[in-house]
Amino acid sequence: MKRFIQTILSTVLLLFGTTACDNLLDINVDPGRISEDQVTIPNLLPSAIRFTANVQFGASQYGVQYPQYLGGQAISQYTPYGFDQLWRPLYTNAFPSLQEIIVRAEEVEAFNYSGIAKVLLAMNMLTGSSIFGDLPYTEANQGTSNLYPCYDTMESLYEVHIPELINSAIEDLQRPLPELPTLTVVRNDYIYNGDLNKWLKAAYALRARYHLHMSSRNPSLINEAANDVDMAFTSIEDDLQLMYEENIQNPWWSFLGNPVNKIMQPGSYITNMMNGTAQYPGVEDPRLPFYMASSDPDNFTGVEAGRLVGDNPDVNVNLTADTWYSRDIAPLLMITYSELQFIKAEAYFSSNRELSYQSYLNGIEASLVKIGVPNEEVNQYLSNELIAVGALNLQLSDIMLQKYISLFLQIETWTDMRRYQYAQEVYPGLSQPVINQIPGNPWIQRSNIADDEPGTNTCLPEIPNQGVPLWLFNN
Amino acid sequence: MNKALLILLLLFAGHWQSLQAQTTISGKVLSSENDEELPGVNVVLKGTTRAAVTDIDGNFSISVPSEESILQFSFIGFRSKEIRVGNQSNIEVIMEPSTEALGEVVITAFGIERDRKSLGYAVQEVDNKLITETNQPNALNALRGRIAGVNITSSSGAPGAGTNIVIRGINSLNPNADNQPLFVIDGIPVSNETNITGGRGGANFSNTNRAADINPDDIESISILKGPAASVLYGLRAANGAVIITTKSGKSGKTVFNYRTTASFDEVGRTPPMQQRYLRGFNGLYNPTDYRADGPPVPEGTPIYNQWDETFRTGNTFQNNFSFSGGNDNATFYGSLGRLDQSGILPNSNFERTNIKIAGSLKANDKLTLDGAATYINSAGVNPRMGIGGAGVISYASRYAPDVNISDFINPDGSQIRYSTQLDNPLYFANNAFQEENVNRFLGNIGATYLINDWLTASYRAGIDQYVDNRFILTSPTTLIGAGSNGSINEQSIGYQEINSNFLLTASRSLSENINMDVTIGNQVTTINTTNLTASGSNFVIPDFWSVNNLSQYQARSFPTSRSIIGVFADAKFDYKQTLFLNITGRNDWSSTLPRQNRSFFYPSVSMAYLFTETLNLSSSNTISYGKLRASFAEVGKDAAPYLVGNYYSTLVPFRGVAGVERNSTIGSEELRPERTRGVEFGIDLGLFNNRLRLDANYAIQTSIDQIVPIPVSRATGFTNFVINAGEIRNNIWELTADITVVQNQNFVWNSIFNWSRLRGRVLSLPEGLDQIVFQPESPWVKQRVQVGGRPGDWYGWPMSRVEDPNSPFFGELVIVDGYPDVNNNWRGVPLAEDSYIGNAFPDWEGGWNNSLRYKNLELSFLFTFRKGGYVFDINRRMRYGQAGGEAPSGAETELRNRLVVFQGVTNTGSIENPNWVPNEEAVPIGVSTLYGQAFRYRLASEFNGFQEASWLRLQNVALNYTLPERWIGRTPFNSITASVTGNNLWMTTPFIGFDPEQSAYGPGSNVFGYVGTNVPATRSVFFGLNFNF
Known part of the structure; x- marks a missing residue:
C-alpha cells in the first residue's frame, strides 16, 4: 500500500521535487542476497569444504569407469568425456571460495584459515591437473578483469604452483594464531573441527601424494613421498574425509546407492579381484559385501568394461543403500591413512623391502578396519598366504592391487594406473573395454577438454584426443 | 525532469487559456x-x-x-x-x-483512438467475435495466424498451458530474455509474466502466461502495436511491441444480458509411430527387465499395445459466461461472470478459471467523467512433469516396449509396477510428479477525464495488477527422479504487484483551415514489486504423505524484487487537409534497474502518412478508391532486470547444522546502459475496386543494439555469466495482408483475409571476444548457436555426408562408407568436433488465410495457417530411437532393425582428393551393434536424432454459427439465440514425423526456440456452444 501511494503521489511530487523520484529509483539493491562486505571467513569455510568434496566426488562420479571400479555407461567405452562433474564445481564453486578465504585470511593474518584453504585448493588442483593436464591457475578466478583465462601447463602446475601452494600451507599451519578473537579458533570445519595439527598432517599427506605423482618424471622424488608419509596421518582417525548426514546424503547414495537409481554397476575387474575368481583364487575378500551387494550372495558378477548396464543379464552386483561407500550417512574419502601406507610401500619397494612389506600390510589392515570388517576376519585375511606373501616374495603388483582395492571409487587410482601405463605386470588381468571408441584403441589417458570451454574461452590450449598421454605420464 | 514537465505545462496553459x-x-x-x-x-x-x-x-x-x-x-x-x-x-x-473487415478507428498507445488512415505505422486489430468464436481459453491462441508478422505458438496441449507471442522476431540474444510484448488492458499495463518453474531454461511444466487469466468473453478488441513507432509512447517495456486489449464496458440504453456456454471434447492430435515388432530385451534376447525394446520379434498371439492410446485420454473444456450491460446518458455499467473447467488429455491434468468483472462510468458534470473497472480472477490447475531430460510422462511413454501394458501399473499394495529400473510408468509418474498451481489475481483501474476548455483535456488513470501464484511441486520418493533425494517438495508463493499511474494532457487545435494539431504530453510512473517465497526440501519422513511438513530436510527462501520506471513523454500530431499526417514523439525514461549514471534515457520517433488518393482525387475512382503511403522511424530504450548490476552472495542449504555462503556465479557490469531498438518502416495501404480488395504491405527493419546479455564466460573466471551491453541483431520483416470481399449481397457475404509474413534475423555483432553463444540444451548431435553473420535460431550438428561437387552426376547423394551412411564428411577426415550448419529454427515465411461466409442466419468461418521451413529438434524422436542419454538404442521407433538394407547412395573408390563415386550396392544389417551403437555413423547424424523440417499447413479453426430465426424466439424473452460448432486444429499436413511440431519444449517467454517433443502434445478439439442474448 505504501508503494501504491508513493507511485501515485510521485506524479504530483514530480512537479515539485526530485526526492520522491530518487526514493522510487534508488532501489536496485537486492534485499534477498548478501553483499560482499557482509561475508566473513568462517561463512566461507564450510561452503569451500563442501565444494571440495563435490570436486572430489565429481572427478570420480563417471571417471571411475576408467580404472574400472564401475561400468555400464558409454564413458566406459571411451566416448568423449570432458569431466564436467569435476570442472564445474572446481571453477565455479571450490576455486573461488578457497581463493577468497586465502585472500581474506592473509589480509588479517588468519593463517589458520589460509593454511586449510591452501591444502584444499592444492588437492583440487592436483586432482584436476592429473585428469586434465593443463588447467587455468594463475589466470583463473579473476572475474571480469580476465574473461579469457589462459591455461598453465601441467608442467608448470606440477613443477611450480602446486608445490608452492602445499609448502605455503605447511608454513601457514605452523604460524602463530590470529589475534582477532573471532578468528583464533577455526570454526565451521566439518573435517577436523579446527584441529590444525590434523590439517598439518593432511598437508603432508597431500604432499606425499604429490611427490608420488612427480616420481613419474623424477623417480628420486619417491623418497620425498616416503618422508612426507612419516609426517602425515598416523591412523585412520586422521583420514581426510567429509562425513555426510541424513538430510544431505553422501553423493554416492544420491547417485547410485538409493533404492532406485542404478545406472552404473561395479566392474568385473574389481568384482573378480575380490570374489576369489581372479588374482586371489579362492580368497573371498571380506570387504566384498561391504563394497557391493549381489542379488545372489554366493555369486558376485560385475559388468565387463565397455558393456552397458543391461547388456549382460548375469551381472548381479550394485551399490546400494547398505553398501559401505554408498550409504546415505557415510564419509566421502579424499586422502586416507591406508593410501599413505601404500605410497610408502611403493616408495620402499626397491630400497627397503622389509619396510615396504610392513607398510603394505598396514595399508591393507587400515582398509579393512576402516569399513568395519570384524577383527577376526581381518586377521584371517591378513594371514592368508596370498596376502601375507612375505617381504621376499612381495611384488609390485601385490601393492598396487591392494591399493586398488583400498582406494575403491577414488579417482586417484586412475593416476596410479597411468603411472604404470596400465602395465599387465602391475595390474594383472586388466583388459581394455570391449568397445573402444577412440581411433587406434589406446588406453584412456586424459580428460577431453571441458565441454563448457570451447565457445566461452578464447585462450585454449591444443587438446589432443583422450588416447594421448599427459606430460606427467609421458616418459 | 520535473522542471522540464513544469515548463511544458506552463507553455500550454499560458498560451491558450480560454473558457467557454x-x-x-x-x-x-x-x-x-x-x-x-x-x-x-x-x-x-x-x-x-x-x-x-x-x-x-x-x-x-x-x-x-x-x-x-x-x-x-x-x-x-x-x-x-x-x-x-x-x-x-x-x-x-x-x-x-x-467494406473493410477491420474498423477505421484503431486503438493506439494509451487507449488513444485514431483514424487508421492517419497512422504512419502498422497496427492490426482483432475484435471480440473472432476471439470468442475459436473458443480458446487463452485469448492469445485465438490470434494465431491472423496477424502478419506476429508469431504465436502454444507451448503445449496441457490445460492452462502458456502461449508465446513474438512480434517481428527475436530482439534479444539473451538466452534469458523473453521477447514478449507489453500487455495493456484498458490503458494500464499488466503482467504477462510466465514464471517458468526452474527459471527461463525450465522445461518441466507447462506454465501459464498470465495473459491467459483474461476472460476472452470480456475482450472487446485486441490491437497489436508491432513496431517501435507504434509502441514508443509506452516506453521501454514495449520495446518488443505491445498488445492492447480493450475490454467491454457498459453501453447506455436497454439493459442487455448475455449467456454463452460451450463444451468441448479434446483428444491428442498427431502422435508419432512406434515400433510394434520387438519385445523387451537386448540383442535379440528377451529380458523382461530391460529398458530397451531390442528383444526378439513379437511371437504371434502376444498382446501388443499402442502406448499413445494407453497414455492419452479424452479431455473436456466447459466454458460458461454471463454478462450484463446497460446505463443511461450519465452512467453505464458492465458486469460479467465467467467460469472455465478443463481436463487434459493426460491423467492428473486440469485447469479452471473464474472471472468476475465490473466496470462503470459516471459523468459527474459536463467537464468531469469518471470511470473504473475491477476484475477478480482465480485460475488453478495441475500438470504432470514433462521435461527434456527424459524424466517426463511423454518421455517415459515413448520408451515403453510394445509388449508392456502401461495401464497396468499398480501392485496390490499400491506400489508402482516398474518393469525396468530405468523407466517409470508414465501414468504412475503423472500422479506422483506434478505441479499444482493456484492464482488469485485482482486487476483494477480508476480514471478521470476533465475538460479544461474546448481544446484542452486532462486525464488521469491509475491501475493495479496484483496476484499471488501459489505452487506445489511434488516429486515422490517412489519415482526414479525422486529417489535420489528420497522425495522432494517445493512450495512456492509468487507475488506480483504492478502499479501504474498515467497522466495525460491533450490539446487539440486547428492551426489554420487546413492544418490540425493534437498534442499530448504525459507522465507515466510504474512500480513493480514481486515476492517469491519458497519452502522446499527433501527426504520424506512418511513415504506417501505429501506436505512440506513431512520433510526432514527443508529450507525457506525469499527473493523479493522492486523496480520503478518514471517516464515523461510528448506526442504531437499534425495533419494537412486530412491528407498528409505527421506524428512526432519523444519519451524520457528513468529506470531503477540501471546504474545511476545511466538510468535516464531519451528516445524519439517520427512517422508520416500520405493519402495520395486525396491529392490525385481518386477517392471517387472505382479502381483505386483508397491509397496511403507511410513511413516511420523510431527508437525505444530498454532497461535491465532488477539487481543485475554487481555481484552477490547467497547461503547454502544447511549441512550438519552450518549453512555457509557462496558467491553467485553471475556478475553484472557496473557500466550497464539501456538497450536500444531502432525501427524503420515503410508501408502502403490500398483500397481497390470500391474497397472490395484491401491490400496492406509493410517492410520494416528493426535493429536491437547494446543488448543487455548475460554472456556465458569461461568458468575459469570464477563466474558462469557476465552481464554486459553487447551484441546487435537486425530483423528484416515483410508483411502482407489482403482483405477481399468476394461476394456481398443481401443474403450472402463472403469475406476472405490472407496474411503472409517473412522475417529474417541477422546477428551483426556479438560481445567482444565471443564468437558464438550456444543455447541449452546442447546435445553433441544438434545444437543451436548464434554467431556473427548467422541468424538467431541457427542449428549446428553432424549432417549425413553428401556428394558436394556440383559437377558430379551424383551431386547431393548420400556418401556410403562400408555400406553405412557417413556423417559430417568424416570420410574425408572432417572431425566430429567441427559442426556444420544444418538449418534454422525459424520459418522462412508463414501466414494465415481466413474466410468468413454468411448466408442468412448461418455463418461459417475457417482459418488455415501455414508455415514454410523452420527446423526443429524433436527431442522425443531421439528418445524413441535411443535411450535418453543417447548411449544405447532402445529403438521404440526403429522398425527397420535386423533387416538387410542397401542404403541408396554412392561409395568412393577413388582418393579423398579425387573421389570416384559409384552407386552403393553393399547390403548391411541394421542392428544395434552394427549401426546404432556405432559412432561416426547413422546414429549420430542430426537427421536421425530428431532434427526435422517442420513446415505445415493446418486447418486451425472452423466455426459454424446459426442464429435462430426471430420467428422462433419471438415469444421468448430472448433477443437472439445462436448455436455454434467449432473445431480447432482439425487437420494438418507436414513432412514432420512426431507430435505436433508447434509445441515447444520450453515454456512461453523462453528465448530458446525449435526444441519440441517433450511437452504435452497439441490437442484436436470440437466445441458445441449456445449463446443467449436477452
Missing part, C-alpha cells in the same frame, strides 16, 4: 444505403472521453464546449466520420457502409 460555455448538440445518424436510422453509433467529442450512443431511432445528444468542437462518429461496418459542430444545434449525419 457548454452547449448541447442533438442529432440523428442515418445509413447512406437505405436512409435507415442507425442505433448504437458511438459519438465521441474528439480529444476527450466524452461520448454518447445513438438510440434505437438513431438519435443522440451530447454537450460540446464550443463551435470548434469536433464530433467523431463510429460504428462497426461503417466508415467513421468527423464533423465540426459549427453553429448547428441539430445535426444529421449520414454514414457510409464500409
